[in-house]
Amino acid sequence: MRKALFALELRCCTKTRWTQSERCSRIWTRNKATHDIPPRTTPVRQPNTSNAGHTTLPSPTRPSARPLPKDRVRMQQVVIYHAGTGKIAFIGMMRLTTILIFAVSCTVVGPAYYASEEFPWYIAPAIIACAAVPMLFISYTSAPFVNQVYLHLPAVAQQSRANMLSYLKSVPRNAKLNIETMKFNFYPKRVEVSLSDLVPSKSITRPVSFMNTNPQAVAWWKPKERINFFTPEKNRPTPPTSRFFPEVWEQVFSQIKKNGASR
Incomplete structure (x- = not known):
């Protein structure tokens, strides 16, 4: 019995020693493999000394769009007469x-x-x-009332502000005007006329200062164009702006008087 126990104890000790020796050999092999692998190092970029004497030029940028000159005029028409916001609102409220x-x-x-x-x-x-x-009554008597008068600019006058001012100093007889009045429901209505077709006129029943002698033909189902208009000879005292030239209306009104005298 003692011999059997001694043999069993001897076998267990031998197995335990073999297991520990195996573990140690594995750990030693792993450490050796780890130390044998060279460490990864990031290569350091050396400065390029071949172009040391040359300066790097910036990349060329695309030039921006060419700016337009300050005196460039894109307006196709300018205001030469304005009745005033108060008068326009008063007549519109009366109609309404x-x-x-x-x-x-x-x-x-x-x-x-x-x-x-x-x-x-x-x-x-x-x-x-x-x-x-x-x-x-209000609709009939206030029909000739003019809110604004626009003067069409030709292509030459639209090229620059200097050309526009030169054109406004001497408005020709064939200039085109856009006269704005009110409809029956107080909405604005514009009529395009030629300066040579306007002559002075008067009416007993309502205020009229000039009329259009050559109205444009319209379809039978459309309302006829307005031919009678009322404006004073001079604008109200208002400083001019970039789109409003009150001094031009006096010149235009004097031309209307000349049209009546020539006929």
């Missing part, structure tokens, strides 16, 4: 007010009187007719 009065009379007041048995039947149409009178 009379239209609203007529609309309320037709939709509220007239039907209420017609449905009532206390009033005769002709009261309702009489109210509607009376409400239409101020609307028609």
Whole structure:
């Protein structure tokens, strides 16, 4: 029994020693392999001394677009007459007010009187007719009122501001004007006319200062162009701007007078 136990203990000791020796050999082999591999080093870039005497030029940049000259004019027309914001707003509010009065009379007041048995039947149409009178009167009398007058610039005058000012100093007879008035619903309406076709004119029922003797033909279903216009001979005292030249209107109005005298 003792011999069997001694043999078993001897076998276990031998196995344990063999396992420890195997572990040590593995660790030694791994360390050796690790030390044998040379470390990775990043190569250091040496400065290039071949071009030491030369300076590096910056990369050429694309030139920007050529700037336009300051006196470049792109406007196709300029304002030579302006009635004033206050006058334009006042006439527009008068038109709008009379239209609203007529609309309320037709939709509220007239039907209420017609449905009532206390009033005769002709009261309702009489109210509607009376409400239409101020609307028609304001629309007729303020139709020739001119808000603004634009002067078309030819191609030569659009090239530079100097050419434009030279053109404005002596406006020719064949110059094109764009006259802005009001429609029935107070929206602006423009009419293109020639300066040679304008002559002085007057009217007893409404203010008129000149008229267009050669209106353009329009389709039968379109409203006719306005031929009567009203403006004073001079602009209101207003300083000129880059788009507004009030002193030119006096010259244009004097040309209109000459057109009437020549005829």
